[in-house]
Structures are given as C-alpha cells and as structure tokens.
Amino acid sequence: MASKHYHSWLMLAVLGGNLAGGTSALAQQAAPAGDSATQALRHNFSIPGGGSLAGALLAFGQQSGLQLIAPSELTSGLSSAGVSGSYPADDALRTLLSGTSLGFKYVSTNTIQIYSTATASTDGTEVLGAVQVDGALDQATNAVGVNGSTDMTATEGSGSLNGSMLTVGSKGATSVKDTPQSVSVITSETMQQQGIRTLNDAMQKATGITVQQGNNSREQTFYSRGFQITRASIDGGSPIDISGGTNLNKRFSPSFDMSMYDHVEILRGADDLFNGFSTTGPGGTVNLVRKRPLDHFQLKYDGSAGSWDNYQNSLDLSSPLNDAGTLRARAVLTRKDSHHFYRTAKDEKTVAYGMLEADLTDSTLLTFGGSYQRIRGVPLSNGLTLYSDGSDPHFSRKTAWVFPWEKSDSDTREVFAKLEQKIGDKWNFNLNYSGLYQRNSTIYSNVAGDIKPDTGLFSADPITADAGNSNNKQFSFDSTLAGEFDVFGLPQKLTLGANYSKQSYWMTSADADSMENGWFGNTGPSMDPWNWDTSVPAPSIPAGYYAYLSSGSSINWGMYSQLVLTPWKPLHFGLGLRLNAYKSNTHTSTANDQSDTSEFTRKWESPYYSVSYDINDDLSWYGSYTKIFIPQSNMISPSGQQIDPETGSNLETGLKYAQPGGMLNASLSLYQIRLVNQGQLIGGNSVDLGGGRQGYYRNAPEADISKGVDLEITGSVQPWWQTSLGYTYNFNKASSSPDGLNDSITTFTPKHTIKWWNDFQFNDAGETLSKFSFGVGVQAQSKTKQLGTLYDEKTDTLRNYNANTAFYAVYSARIGYAINRNWSVALLGNNLFDKTYYSTVGGTFGGYWYGDPRNFVLSISGTFD
Numbered sequence: 100m101a102s103k104h105y106h107s108w109l110m111l112a113v114l115g116g117n118l119a120g121g122t123s124a125l126a127q128q129a130a131p132a133g134d135s136a137t138q139a140l141r142h143n144f145s146i147p148g149g150g151s152l153a154g155a156l157l158a159f160g161q162q163s164g165l166q167l168i169a170p171s172e173l174t175s176g177l178s179s180a181g182v183s184g185s186y187p188a189d190d191a192l193r194t195l196l197s198g199t200s201l202g203f204k205y206v207s208t209n210t211i212q213i214y215s216t217a218t219a220s221t222d223g224t225e226v227l228g229a230v231q232v233d234g235a236l237d238q239a240t241n242a243v244g245v246n247g248s249t250d251m252t253a254t255e256g257s258g259s260l261n262g263s264m265l266t267v268g269s270k271g272a273t274s275v276k277d278t279p280q281s282v283s284v285i286t287s288e289t290m291q292q293q294g295i296r297t298l299n300d301a302m303q304k305a306t307g308i309t310v311q312q313g314n315n316s317r318e319q320t321f322y323s324r325g326f327q328i329t330r331a332s333i334d335g336g337s338p339i340d341i342s343g344g345t346n347l348n349k350r351f352s353p354s355f356d357m358s359m360y361d362h363v364e365i366l367r368g369a370d371d372l373f374n375g376f377s378t379t380g381p382g383g384t385v386n387l388v389r390k391r392p393l394d395h396f397q398l399k400y401d402g403s404a405g406s407w408d409n410y411q412n413s414l415d416l417s418s419p420l421n422d423a424g425t426l427r428a429r430a431v432l433t434r435k436d437s438h439h440f441y442r443t444a445k446d447e448k449t450v451a452y453g454m455l456e457a458d459l460t461d462s463t464l465l466t467f468g469g470s471y472q473r474i475r476g477v478p479l480s481n482g483l484t485l486y487s488d489g490s491d492p493h494f495s496r497k498t499a500w501v502f503p504w505e506k507s508d509s510d511t512r513e514v515f516a517k518l519e520q521k522i523g524d525k526w527n528f529n530l531n532y533s534g535l536y537q538r539n540s541t542i543y544s545n546v547a548g549d550i551k552p553d554t555g556l557f558s559a560d561p562i563t564a565d566a567g568n569s570n571n572k573q574f575s576f577d578s579t580l581a582g583e584f585d586v587f588g589l590p591q592k593l594t595l596g597a598n599y600s601k602q603s604y605w606m607t608s609a610d611a612d613s614m615e616n617g618w619f620g621n622t623g624p625s626m627d628p629w630n631w632d633t634s635v636p637a638p639s640i641p642a643g644y645y646a647y648l649s650s651g652s653s654i655n656w657g658m659y660s661q662l663v664l665t666p667w668k669p670l671h672f673g674l675g676l677r678l679n680a681y682k683s684n685t686h687t688s689t690a691n692d693q694s695d696t697s698e699f700t701r702k703w704e705s706p707y708y709s710v711s712y713d714i715n716d717d718l719s720w721y722g723s724y725t726k727i728f729i730p731q732s733n734m735i736s737p738s739g740q741q742i743d744p745e746t747g748s749n750l751e752t753g754l755k756y757a758q759p760g761g762m763l764n765a766s767l768s769l770y771q772i773r774l775v776n777q778g779q780l781i782g783g784n785s786v787d788l789g790g791g792r793q794g795y796y797r798n799a800p801e802a803d804i805s806k807g808v809d810l811e812i813t814g815s816v817q818p819w820w821q822t823s824l825g826y827t828y829n830f831n832k833a834s835s836s837p838d839g840l841n842d843s844i845t846t847f848t849p850k851h852t853i854k855w856w857n858d859f860q861f862n863d864a865g866e867t868l869s870k871f872s873f874g875v876g877v878q879a880q881s882k883t884k885q886l887g888t889l890y891d892e893k894t895d896t897l898r899n900y901n902a903n904t905a906f907y908a909v910y911s912a913r914i915g916y917a918i919n920r921n922w923s924v925a926l927l928g929n930n931l932f933d934k935t936y937y938s939t940v941g942g943t944f945g946g947y948w949y950g951d952p953r954n955f956v957l958s959i960s961g962t963f964d
Contacts, residue, residue, distance in 0.1 A: 140258040141185045141245060143759060146195070148181030155179035155195050156213070163188045169213035173201060185761050187246065187256060247394035249456065249464060254286035254362045255390065260823045260858060261814030262286045263761030266335045267364035267386040269661075270373060270579040270594050271527065276757035279673065279709040279721035280370075281307070281768040281809045285363040289823060292858060292874055292913060294403070294927050294956050296411060296435070298331075298355040298387070301363045303878075304856070306811045306825025308365065309848050312939040312948040315478035315543065316444050317507055318352070323367045324772060325805040325831035325844040326382035330374055331355075333387050334517060336531040337575030337598040337655075338374045341385075352509060352539060352571075354472055358401075358413045358433040359452040361390045367809060368770060369725040369749035372675040372707040375598075375657045381727050381749050381772055389515075391466070392427035392456045393417040400961040406954035411435040425458040439479070440952050441499035443633060446476035462521035470513045478507040480543045481945035487549040487558055489900025489943065492628075496935065496949045500546050500628065504637035511537045526582030534574040542566045542637075549943040550628060561623025564638055567608035568645070575600035592663040598656065605650035651685035661707070669714075673723075675707030681730060704728060718756050725749040727774060734778040734796035742796050747774035747803075763814035771806040775799075777834055801834035803844055821858040827851070847940060849880040856911075874913035874927075882906050885940045900943070907936040909950065921963055927956045 146158045153174040160167045165188060182194045192203055192211070203211050246256030251272040252264040262284025264272050275282060285301045295301050299319045302308045309322040320342075321328040330338035331353065341353040357363075369381035399415040417429040433450040454468030479501045483494055513535050520528040543566070548559035579596035624635050659677040666672070684697045706726035713719045729745040736742050753768035776798040807829035815821050828851055831844040856876035862869045885902040910932060915925035930953045938950035 140187060141761065142188055142191065143185050143761075144182050144191050146179070146181045146183065146191075148179060150179060150181070152177040152179045152195070152199070155181060159188075159192060159195060163191070165211055167211050167213060173213060185245075187258075190247065246397075248361075248391050250361065250388065250391050252362070252364075252388060253391065254284070254288065257286065258288055259762060259814060260286060260289050260292075260821045260856070261762060261764050262362055262364075263757065263764055263814075265364045265386075266388070267332075267366045267384065268370065268373075270335060270529070270596055271581045274757060274761075275764045275766070276719055276755045277711070279711050279723045280751060281367040281753070281766070281770065283307075283365045283367075283811060283825070284813070285365070287361055289856070290357055290362075291960070292915075292925075292927075293856060293876070293911070294405075294929075294958070296357055298353060298357070298363070298385070301357065302365075302385075304823075304854060305363075305365050306854060307367050307809050307827040307829075307852070309845075309852070310938075311847060312482060312946075315480045315507060316439060317354075317446065317474075317476060317478055321382070321385075322845055322848060323365075323383040324381070324770065324807065324829055325848045326380035326772075328382040328385060331385040331387060332374070333515070333533060334389055334531060335386060335529075336515075336533050336577045337600040338384065339533075339535065339573060339575070339600075340602060352537065354448075354474060354509060354511060355387055356433060356435075356448065356450045356472060358415070358431050358450055359389060359470055360387045362388050364388065367768075368751060368772065369706075369727050371679075371704070371725060371727060372659055372661065372677055373596075373598075375655055375677070375679050375681075380729065380774065381725070381747075389454065389468075390415070390417075390429060390431065390452075392419075392429040392454060394419065394424055394427065395964060397962065397964040399963075401958065402960075403956050403958040405956035407438045407440055409435075409437045409956070411437075427456045429454045429456075439499075440949075440954070441479060441497050442631075443499050443501045443503055444477050444479040446474060449473045464519040465517075466519075467514075467516040469515065470511075472509075472511045474507075474509045474511075476507045477501065477503060477505050478541075478543060480505070480545060482939070482941060483947040483949075484546070484549050484941070484945045485900075485902065485943050485947070486552045487943065488552055489902060490552070491902075492550055492555075494628070496952055498628075498631070500544070500626070500631055502544055502633055502635055502637070504542065505544060506540065506542045508540045509537060511535065522582070525584070526580070529577075529579045529581075531577040532575070535572070537571045539567075539569045539571070541568075546626065546628070546945070555627075555629060557626065557628060562626055563623060565609050566640070566644070567606060569604060569606035571602070571604045573600065573602045589665045589668060591665060592661075594659075594661040596660075597658045599654075600656070601652065601654050603650075603652040605648070607645040608647045609644055648688045649685065651683065653683035654681070656680050663709075669712055671709075671711045671713075673707065673709035673711075677704050677706055679704060679728070717758065718754065720752075720754055722752040723750075725751075727772075729774075731776075731778045731796070736797060737781070737795045742778055742798050743776050745774055745776045745778070747772065753809075758814065763812075763816065765812045766809070768809040769807075770809070772804070774803040775834075777803055779834075799834040803832070803834050805829065805831040805844060819859060819861050819863075821860075823854075823856045825852075825854045827853075843884075846885050847883050849883050851881040853877070853879045870917040872913075872915040872917075872925075874911075874915075876911045877908055878911075879908035880906070883940065885942070902940055902942075904937050904940050907934055907950075909934055909936075922959065922961045924957070924959045927958070929954050929956075 142163045144162050146155050156167050156169060156174065177199055179195050180197065182191045196203065201213055203213050244250045244253035246253065248255070252262065252266060254262050264274055265278065265282060265284055266272055268278045268280045268282055275284070283306050285295065285305060289295065289304065290301065293304055295304060299310065302321045303310050307323055311320045311322065313320050327342065329340060329342035331341045332338050364386040365383065367383045370384045374384055396418045401413045403411045411433065413431065413433040415431045420426040420428055431452040435448040438445045450470070450472050452470040454466060457465045459465055479499045483498060486492055515533045518530040522528060544562055544564045546557055546562050548557050551558050575598065577596065577598040579594060581594040583590045583592050626632065657677055657679045659675065661673060661675045664672045685695065687694050704726055709721065709723040711719055711721040725748065727747040727749060731744055732741045734742045749770065749772050751768055751770040753766060756765040778796045779799040781795045781797055807827065810826040812822060812824045829848055830850060831848060833842055833844045857874060859873045883904050886899060888897045888899055909930045911927065911929045912931060913925055913927045915923060917923045930951055933953040936950050937947055939946065939948040941947050
C-alpha cells in the first residue's frame with residue numbers, strides 16, 4: 100500500500116498475555132508470526148453482527164489479545180456479520196472479513212496487518228474474496244467445531260491439551276462439566292506432543308487406566324477401577340467387543356491407529372444405560388472420534404523416526420469438492436514399521452482411511468467412508484518367566500523367546516455411515532452404521548514352565564508351536580433422537596434411542612486331544628533361555644492339524660431413554676431406562692466330539708440416576724448411580740440350573756470446574772462399586788459339562804468392592820503453561836480368592852497412580868524463543884502385589900511365592916521448534932533415567948513384560964492450507 104496512506108491508518112492495539120496471577124486461557128496469548136500451531140489456539144469470542152467492521156476488529160483485538168493494524172479507509176462504511184463462540188483467531192478473523200476484499204497477514208509475534216487484496220499478496224498472507232472465504236465459518240455449511248469441522252467435539256487445530264466437549268456418557272455433544280460421571284479426553288494436541296500412535300498409547304496416558312500386556316507383544320488389555328474395559332465405540336455408535344487378542348481368535352483383535360481419529364473419550368465406571376450390560380464388569384468404555392472433512396483445504400504430513408528402528412509416515416488431506424463447500428472429503432494414508440527393545444519381534448502396519456461428507460440440506464448431514472488396516476508381524480508370546488522358587492532371574496531387557504518364522508497377521512476392513520438430521524432448533528436425530536471385518540492368522544511358539552535355579556533351563560521341555568486362523572465380523576446400528584423442550588421457561592432434555600449389534604466368527608486351531616505338543620509333536624527342541632537360538636527351523640504342519648473348529652454368533656440389542664429435568668435453573672435430575680437383550684450360539688467340533696451351546700438374556704432395567712447442582716457458572720456438584728447387571732448364564736450349578744446373574748451398583752459423586760472459553764477443566768470424583776453374586780467355581784474344573792463349560796458354579800456369598808478417587812486437571816493454567824494431570828486412588832477387594840492368597844479383584848491395579856504432562860510456550864519472550872515449545876511429564880504408580888503358589892521339587896510340596904512390583908516413576912521430556920509457518924520439528928524422550936521395571940507381572944509360567952527402556956523419537960510435521 101502506498102506510503103501516503105500511512106498517516107490515516109487506524110491503530111487497533113489491545114495487547115493480551117501476562118495477566119498477573121490469572122488463570123486466563125492460553126487462547127489469550129499472542130500468536131507469533133510463523134507459528135501456525137499457536138495461531139490455531141481457540142479464543143472465546145462474542146462479537147455481535149450488524150455493526151461496523153472497525154468496531155468488530157477492535158473487539159477482536161480485545162478478546163484475542165492480538166494487535167491489529169488497519170487503514171481506516173479500508174474499514175470505513177463496511178459492516179461485519181460478527182462471530183460468537185470458541186474459535187482459533189485466524190478462523191474468527193476470516194469470518195469477520197468474509198464478504199469483503201480484505202486480507203490479513205502476521206507482521207510480528209503478536210501483530211496482524213489488514214490490507215486490500217487488490218495489492219499483491221506476500222508470504223504468509225491470507226487472501227479473502229467476496230465469493231469464497233478459505234476456512235471461514237460459513238453458515239452455508241454445517242461447520243460448528245474447531246478448524247472448520249462439523250464435529251462440535253473436534254480438537255484438531257485447537258492446540259489445547261483440554262477437550263471441553265464429548266459424547267461418551269451421553270448421545271450428543273455435552274461439556275465435560277455437565278457430564279455427571281468421571282470422564283477424560285485425549286486431544287489431538289496431546290497425541291501430537293506425547294507421540295501417541297495407537298489406542299494402547301492413548302490408554303497409557305489416560306487418567307485412572309491400567310494397561311496390561313496380553314498374550315503377545317501386540318495385545319494389551321485395559322482396566323479401570325479394578326475391572327477390564329471390554330467395549331469401545333466409534334463416533335458414539337454401538338459398542339464393539341475389544342476383549343480379545345491375537346491368540347484368542349474368536350474375538351475381535353483391536354488395532355485402532357490414531358491417524359484416523361481426532362481424539363479419544365474415556366468414561367470410567369459403569370455405562371450400562373447407552374451401551375447395555377457388560378460381561379466383565381463396570382470398568383468403563385472408550386469412544387474413538389473419527390477425523391472429519393474440513394470446510395477448507397488442508398494437507399498435513401507427519402513423519403517420525405525413533406529408537407529400535409521405529410518409523411512412521413502419515414499423509415492427511417482434506418478439501419471441499421465443490422464450490423459451495425457442501426461436499427467435502429478427507430483421506431489418510433499411514434505406514435508404520437516398528438521394532439521393539441527386545442530381539443526379533445516386529446510389526447509392519449499400513450492404514451488407509453477415507454470419509455465423504457455431504458450437506459444434503461441446511462439441516463441434513465450425510466457421512467460415509469471406510470478404512471483398511473494391514474498388519475504383518477512377528478510377535479513375542481507370553482513374555483518372560485520366573486525361577487521355580489519365585490525369584491526374578493533378571494533377564495536382559497533384550498531377551499525374547501521368539502523365532503523369525505512366527506507370525507501374527509491381520510487384515511481389518513471397516514465401512515461406516517452416519518445420518519445427522521436437525522429437527523428445528525432444539526432436536527437432532529442420528530443414525531449410525533458400522534461394519535468391521537477382520538481376518539487373523541497366527542503361528543506362535545510357547546515355552547513351558549518356569550526356570551530351574553540350578554540349571555538355568557526351562558523346567559519343562561520341549562517347547563511347543565501352535566497356529567490358528569479366524570474370521571470375525573461385527574456390524575452395528577445405533578439411532579438416537581435427542582433434544583430439548585421448555586417447561587415454565589426452563590429447558591428439559593430428552594434422549595430416546597436403540598442399538599443393535601451382531602458378531603459372528605469362526606476359528607480353527609489344533610485339537611488339544613490329538614496334538615498335545617502342537618506342530619513339533621514330541622520332537623520339539625530344548626532351548627536355552629539365556630542363549631536363545633533363532634535358527635531353529637519352522638516345523639511342517641502335521642496332517643489333520645486344524646481339527647478344532649469353533650464358530651458362533653452373538654447378538655446384543657437394546658432400547659434406552661434418558662430424561663434430564665431442570666425444576667430450578669441450577670438443579671438437574673437425570674433418569675435412565677433401558678431394555679437389554681443378549682443372545683449367543685456356539686458350535687464346537689474336534690476330532691472326537693461336537694457340541695452346541697446357546698444363551699439368551701432379556702431384562703428391563705432402570706440403570707441410571709443422576710443429580711447435579713450448578714454452584715456458579717464455572718463450578719458444579721454431581722452425583723450419579725448406575726445399576727450393574729452381568730449375565731452368568733454359561734455357569735451351571737450342581738442342580739443343573741443357571742446361577743443368578745451378577746448385580747450391583749456404581750455410586751459416584753464429585754465436583755467439576757470449567758473455565759469460560761473451554762480452555763481449562765478440573766474434576767474430583769469419589770466412587771464406590773459393589774458387586775454381588777459373582778460366579779464361583781466349586782471343587783475345581785474336572786467336570787466336563789460340554790460346550791467348553793468346565794465345572795459347577797455357585798454365587799459367591801460376599802461382595803466385590805472397588806472404591807477410590809479420580810482427580811484430573813487439563814488445559815491452560817497460565818498463558819504460557821498447559822497441563823494434563825491425572826491422579827487416581829483405588830482400593831479393591833474380591834469376594835473370594837481361588838488360590839486363597841489374592842484378595843483383590845485385580846492384583847496389578849495400583850492403589851496410587853499419577854500421570855502428568857506439561858507444555859510450555861513462551862510466546863512473549865521474543866521472536867526466537869517464541870518458536871520453541873517445551874514439554875515434561877511423569878508417570879508413576881505405587882507397588883502392586885502378585886501372590887501365587889509353585890511346586891517345590893526339593894520338598895515335593897506347593898508353597899507360596901510373592902512377585903510384588905515396587906513403586907516406579909518414568910519421566911519424559913520434549914522440545915519442539917517451529918521452523919516456519921508450515922513446518923515444525925520435535926524431539927521426544929521417554930524414560931529419561933532408563934528405569935528398569937516390569938510393566939506387567941504374570942506368574943510362574945510367564946506373563947512378565949519389561950517396560951520400555953530409555954528411547955527417543957524425532958518427528959517432523961508440515962501443515963499447508
């Protein structure tokens with residue numbers, strides 16, 4: 100612009116940032132030039148429409164903490180449509196300037212220059228026209244979330260460790276503060292900073308979650324409050340059974356790659372109202388929220404290289420497909436090659452994901468898409484083991500009893516569709532469909548027994564080798580009608596819905612009666628656990644090996660309703676009602692026998708009550724009660740009748756705080772879970788009842804108890820400091836102990852757990868330092884106990900052993916640097932002090948897994964829009 104115009108410029112300067120002693124949102128800090136991540140941080144805007152553009156820009160500067168410079172002749176006579184809500188500064192400014200011929204660019208750390216697009220643009224400028232606004236919050240589309248997403252709960256582009264909105268625990272976007280249960284959100288920024296690539300990684304970082312290694316190196320199980328989490332949903336649909344692993348072939352083997360998802364939502368405790376009864380207890384549920392197409396063009400690249408030859412590359416492309424922006428698409432392609440700190444085991448993963456989104460009308464949104472995941476791997480099975488006297492051999496962390504010819508291969512295909520229909524201003528109807536198809540093929544070896552202290556060799560020879568193949572199909576529907584109606588001027592909320600899911604499977608493996616030692620038969624090699632020989636060739640498959648066949652199906656369906664009454668503005672009562680039904684059929688055949696079993700359960704329930712009181716706009720108290728119902732129809736009493744179902748309750752109360760603008764959330768929850776009538780085996784499992792059922796059962800006379808505290812703080816504490824802090828205390832006691840030793844529901848659940856991550860960005864510290872970001876975190880847990888019995892050869896008796904794990908803490912740190920507006924690099928270090936510890940403790944026959952040693956990940960990210 101010509102210099103003669105400089106004297107008439109209108110200077111709009113409202114500087115934010117260092118507010119002394121405040122808990123102001125991170126969004127109030129300035130966005131440095133060239134730092135696109137900071138520019139994407141959300142701010143709470145309230146700028147009415149219809150006024151002058153100059154006034155709107157002045158309000159923008161005050162509310163964002165940024166300095167604007169604009170010539171008065173450019174804004175004179177122009178009006179603005181305004182903007183209201185929580186948005187990144189760039190998106191809000193695009194909206195204020197939409198319909199004009201004005202653009203903007205960053206000229207320093209916290210200064211934005213407004214200019215006419217008639218002038219040639221320069222590097223870093225945003226060019227806006229009267230016809231099309233790149234990335235604007237266009238009312239012609241359904242964009243309501245961050246960064247132009249149609250998902251109100253989306254976190255990508257927010258730059259925040261806090262997710263203030265979620266759908267788990269409800270069937271619509273609800274604030275964390277207004278959800279009367281203990282919940283957490285793992286945001287896109289959290290995943291980026293802490294190197295989270297899989298659901299297993301995400302659960303490792305989640306408050307109150309204990310992760311246990313399963314049968315092999317690819318299988319993990321998740322526990323909350325002493326109970327296993329066996330269900331996950333995607334975009335709030337019907338639950339998916341994630342209880343299985345690659346060696347438990349009749350179950351779906353979860354392999355969720357985070358490159359397809361915006362964030363992860365976790366609910367701790369029972370969630371029977373919307374998901375139906377669980378077969379394993381009230382551990383909780385997980386909801387993965389897919390990335391959606393954006394209302395503007397965006398291309399992202401993420402690449403990383405880490406210790407032990409771990410590499411990942413991911414491309415993520417989103418764009419409108421027509422000029423009106425009513426048809427949008429997103430595609431993700433990811434390749435990951437991963438090895439482990441122990442020898443031989445590895446995985447290769449390819450992920451392809453795509454989604455199309457169409458605004459059929461102003462009130463109708465249709466989404467459909469699919470994904471494909473291909474995994475080829477060499478798994479380590481069953482971890483390490485102990486000496487036969489229960490002491491620790493202290494194997495090297497590189498030790499792995501695995502052969503290169505072992506495999507764990509899977510192919511997973513997914514198709515999904517969702518219809519979202521707005522009905523007036525207050526009602527919404529959603530219809531979800533999801534189909535998952537998975538094929539697994541495994542070959543694995545097993546070592547037998549523990550280690551002899553005198554020889555250092557396995558107590559049982561030879562080793563065995565087994566294999567299995569399986570197919571698994573799951574498809575589900577979920578429909579929900581939710582909205583509000585007023586009574587005496589107060590909003591009352593009603594949710595009605597139904598879900599249906601069906602799982603079918605078939606699997607083949609060795610017939611245990613005819614193939615006692617698997618492929619090797621009686622000729623398996625004797626192996627030295629201290630000097631493992633990987634050159635042992637793979638045995639040939641014996642004739643008739645796949646003699647065991649199991650197939651079956653299970654159906655879950657239910658109808659649910661929830662009413663939230665508000666008789667007084669700060670007081671809310673919730674009531675839930677559900678009809679559950681479950682049916683399963685199983686066919687099993689071996690070389691010598693065939694059997695069929697079936698189960699059916701149907702029950703009306705009123706499983707959910709809640710109350711909450713808004714102490715003020717930011718702080719609320721809540722209490723909730725969830726009824727628990729666990730069928731045990733596969734357990735038979737000596738009279739030949741099914742034993743009673745396991746029942747109980749999840750009682751919870753707490754406080755929740757939400758900072759205005761959604762930049763900080765805090766919660767404190769106290770809970771107690773009580774279960775009665777747990778199935779208890781009588782006199783061992785020597786009685787064969789057919790259909791895979793062994794032994795008689797009775798209902799235990801005592802109750803299982805789990806109680807404790809969850810504390811979580813996430814978001815911006817200061818303009819330069821974000822935190823994610825989770826602390827959990829849990830005490831759990833079992834009604835009975837099969838071995839008479841362990842009196843806990845799960846002995847590996849620690850009483851005390853802390854997970855803390857901090858991110859520091861000094862955006863007002865000068866142009867150079869403002870390009871850096873620093874992160875530091877710790878994960879720590881108190882000791883756990885693992886008691887058991889073992890055979891003492893010297894005395895020919897059974898005696899007790901104790902395999903406790905001591906307290907441990909693992910520290911991490913990260914440094915990031917913004918090269919320019921598009922590119923950034925980061926170095927993440929984990930277990931910085933190289934702590935040696937067991938992340939999972941098993942028994943005398945294996946199941947001991949070391950935690951990761953010190954490791955580093957170098958990553959580079961590029962964003963172009």
